[in-house]
Amino acid sequence: MHQALQGIVTILLGVGGCLAYFYLSNQFLDRVLFPAKGPNAGRNINRANMIRPWLFLFPALFVLGLYLAYPVVETLRLSLTERGGEFVGLQNYQQMLDEPKFWEALRNNFLWLLIVPAASTAFGLLAAQLTDRIPWGNIAKSLIFMPMAISFVGAAVIWKLVYDVRPLGQEQIGILNAILLALGKDEPVTFLTLPFWNNFFLMIVLIWIQTGFAMVILSAALRGIPEETVEAAIVDGANPFQIFFKIKVPQIMGTIVVVWTTITIVVLKIFDIVYAMTNGQWETQVLANYMYDKLFRANDWGVGSAAAMVIMLLVTPILVWNVYNARKEMR
Numbered sequence: 001m002h003q004a005l006q007g008i009v010t011i012l013l014g015v016g017g018c019l020a021y022f023y024l025s026n027q028f029l030d031r032v033l034f035p036a037k038g039p040n041a042g043r044n045i046n047r048a049n050m051i052r053p054w055l056f057l058f059p060a061l062f063v064l065g066l067y068l069a070y071p072v073v074e075t076l077r078l079s080l081t082e083r084g085g086e087f088v089g090l091q092n093y094q095q096m097l098d099e100p101k102f103w104e105a106l107r108n109n110f111l112w113l114l115i116v117p118a119a120s121t122a123f124g125l126l127a128a129q130l131t132d133r134i135p136w137g138n139i140a141k142s143l144i145f146m147p148m149a150i151s152f153v154g155a156a157v158i159w160k161l162v163y164d165v166r167p168l169g170q171e172q173i174g175i176l177n178a179i180l181l182a183l184g185k186d187e188p189v190t191f192l193t194l195p196f197w198n199n200f201f202l203m204i205v206l207i208w209i210q211t212g213f214a215m216v217i218l219s220a221a222l223r224g225i226p227e228e229t230v231e232a233a234i235v236d237g238a239n240p241f242q243i244f245f246k247i248k249v250p251q252i253m254g255t256i257v258v259v260w261t262t263i264t265i266v267v268l269k270i271f272d273i274v275y276a277m278t279n280g281q282w283e284t285q286v287l288a289n290y291m292y293d294k295l296f297r298a299n300d301w302g303v304g305s306a307a308a309m310v311i312m313l314l315v316t317p318i319l320v321w322n323v324y325n326a327r328k329e330m331r
Contacts, residue, residue, distance in 0.1 A: 025055050072312065079305035092302035102307070104283060105290040108199055109314075112270060112286065115200070117263040119207045121256060124214020128222055129244060131215070141219070145212035152209070152272035159205045160277050163191040195283045202284060205273050210266065214259045221255040222248060254325060261322035268315045287311050 001009075029052060030036060034044035082088050096102050127144050131137035147155060164174030165188045172178040177188040191201050225248055233247045249256070271288035278284040280293065287307060294304035 021059065022056065026052075029055065075305045075308050075312075078301050079309050080302075082302060083299075088302070092306045096303050096306050096310075101285055101290060101293075105280075105285040105287045108283075108285060109268065109270075109287050111199055112203060112206075112267045113264060116203050116206050116210070116267045117260050119203075120210035120263050121214050121218075121260045123207065123211040124216075124259065125218050125249075125256065127211065127215040128219035129248075132219060132222060141215065144215055147209045148212045150209070152206075153276050155205050155209055156273045156276035159201075159208075160192075163201060163277075165190050192278055192284075193282045198278065198282055198284055202273055202277055205277075206267065206270065210263050214263065217255060217259050218252065221252040225251050254328060258322060258325045261318055261325065264318050265315055265322065268311060268318070287314075 034048040131140045280289045291307035
């Protein structure tokens with residue numbers, strides 16, 4: 001079947017299916033379940049009106065439950081069972097806690113949490129403030145925001161070339177090593193294999209991507225500050241630093257928190273950058289990559305699911321706090 005025809009048929013089936021569902025469910029409710037006739041007609045009409053919204057919401061609730069709730073329940077079940085399906089309780093969690101790689105991943109995730117959200121938000125706030133004050137600010141914003149259009153894997157490949165190293169005597173294609181050798185360093189540096197410090201080189205990639213996101217949100221918040229408060233501070237003799245830190249930042253603190261928590265959630269799920277640049281080697285393991293290793297390399301579904309549950313438990317409180325702050329900002 002031609003693709004255009006296939007699309008039209010799909011739309012017709014989808015729209016027709018929805019219309020048929022709403023029509024038939026109404027007919028069943030009004031004519032079979034609670035008919036508006038007989039001695040109880042008034043009570044039946046009230047009952048039908050109470051059930052009707054939930055009947056219309058049922059398809060959406062069912063799909064949400066299937067795609068959101070079921071994977072969580074199934075992952076929890078897998079984390080408590082062996083490969084053959086035998087229930088083993090918390091044994092998979094105990095095995096995970098006994099592995100040094102898990103603690104290395106947990107330590108690295110906390111390191112990412114400490115640095116990436118704070119740095120991305122700070123650079124985004126700085127860029128939002130500075131680009132609003134220059135004539136070519138919109139061009140600068142476009143350039144800073146551009147990394148958001150690149151996938152994490154694409155960004156990882158770009159930065160892997162930046163950190164690339166060639167043996168001494170060959171031409172360096174990594175810009176950092178080319179600069180270091182031009183400045184007189186004796187030999188190139190293998191940035192991605194330096195234990196502990198290589199984590200920071202990976203973090204730079206995510207900061208580079210997320211700064212544009214923070215800048216756009218915070219720039220809109222800065223523009224929403226009433227001009228009267230800034231003018232009053234200028235009349236009182238405040239300098240630009242005092243206006244920024246004591247007038248503007250307190251007024252957009254709610255937005256800063258929302259940006260910070262949003263980036264924190266992204267950091268807890270970080271996988272692509274580490275997988276593409278180091279694959280968790282040289283002490284750069286993170287929780288998502290650890291889970292991937294267990295699930296698809298070691299075929300250890302129990303421990304892999306236990307790692308997934310740990311990630312979910314870490315993300316959930318921050319996600320709830322983020323939604324709470326976002327709703328408070330909207331009000």
